[in-house]
Amino acid sequence: MxxxxxxxxxxxxxxxxxxxxxxxxxxxxxxxxxxxxxxxxxxxxxxxxxxxxxxxxxxxxxxxxxxxxxxxxxxxxLRIGPPVARIGKIVCIGLNYHDHARETGAAVPEEPIVFLKAPDTVVGPHDTVLIPRGSTKTDWEVELAVVIGRTARYLETEEEALAAVAGYTVANDVSEREFQIERGGQWDKGKNCETFSPLGPWLVTADEVPDPQALPLRLWVNGQVRQDGSTADQIFSVAHVVRYLSRFVTLRPGDVVCTGTPAGVAMGMAEPKPYLRDGDVVELEVAGLGRQRQVLKSA
CATH class of the missing domain: 3.10.330 (Vcp-like ATPase; Chain A, domain 2)
Incomplete structure (x- = not known):
């Protein structure tokens, strides 16, 4: 469905x-x-x-x-809103694609890199995304998002992990790279700005996604392809991520797990890096899960 x-x-x-x-x-x-x-x-x-x-x-x-x-x-x-209401938490995985690690010059992590986004950053798939005041490095990230359908804690197997998944949707993990990397502390400052989590358009139930490791992802900025990847390139699979997270946090129905982004973000490009500006249009899709479109606006 x-x-x-x-x-x-x-x-x-x-x-x-x-x-x-x-x-x-x-x-x-x-x-x-x-x-x-x-x-x-x-x-x-x-x-x-x-x-x-x-x-x-x-x-x-x-x-x-x-x-x-x-x-x-x-x-x-009948605007399309986020496909899930009252999200308890959004757990995100960083550097989870081999090509994205290469483009940023980062070592392939030995364990998933985990950070959180606040549920109040979530907006609909076509809603306006606000560039924070003082931002010069607002970036895009197309991601496969996993929506949890049963309580997951201390899962023993990856089969149990996939059984805990209610479905999948599209996420744009919008990020401000200066806030994230150059301002000290953890990544959260660059990940939790207002409107930084467009989600949707649909939640596709897990029975319609037989293999979450075989999903193409693409993103365009002003009509130009910037990201063109596949979940097959993930370092840690969906099943691995859900099982791993269940050791540290209790995942509950309605929670969202964002599973990382492929290569093609502005941060990984040559200077001058094409970070997002007022009026830019970002479009993104995951095969079978629908498409998003956002217009950027200064906050």
Whole structure:
């Protein structure tokens, strides 16, 4: 299933994109797409049955496109919001692609590099992204995001880890490199600025993604391809990452794990590095998981 949330900021309602591309309203079946739904197999089965029956009311087709709607869109435009509500935590993996480690001159890590992003950095896939005041090095990162569907703690096997995954979506791990690297302390200052976690458009349930290590990822800036990679190049697989994290943090339904970015970020390019500026347009996609589009604006 492709699950999503549509509507104005703070008033999104649950929806489903069916096999014909029709957007269907789920609000009479479930209150939202969140950890309560994703951790409830019986309720998910009810959604599947309703979708198969074809009885769910249709919503305007424009909502599924929504490529030009932003955070200020009117309710009737059915802006696409983040596909998961009330995210408990966002756990991110740094330097998780061989080619990205090479382009930044970093050694391949022996264990996953872990950092956190605050849930209030999350915006919809087509919402405006704000360049922080004083920023000169705002960067892009297309990523495969994993959404957890059952409590994961001290997992023993990678099979258990994949069984804990509810589904997958697209993330842009927007980063300010000066704040992240040159200002001392941990990476968090460069990762947690307002709007720095566009997510969506859909949550694709895990049964529709047979191999999370075979997903092409691409990103464009102002129409120019900047990243073109595959999750096959990950240093630590999705299963490894989820199992590893469960040793240190308890992952709960609705939590999000961002699994790293391939080569092609501005930080890894020759001078002058093409960091993002006011008015730039970033587009990104993960095969089968949908596409995002953001216009950058100064905060």
């Amino acid at each position: 492709k699950l999503l949330r549509v509507g104005s900021v703070g008033a999104e309602r649950p929806a489903l994109l069916d096999e014909s591309g029709t957007l269907r309203d789920l609000s009479e079946i479930v209150p939202d797409i969140d950890g309560d739904l994703l951790g409830n197999a019986a309720l998910l089965d009810r959604v599947r049955r309703a979708a198969a029956d074809g009885a769910l009311p249709a919503l305007p087709r424009a909502a599924a496109d929504a490529g030009t709607t932003g955070a200020g869109a009117e309710p009737e435009s």
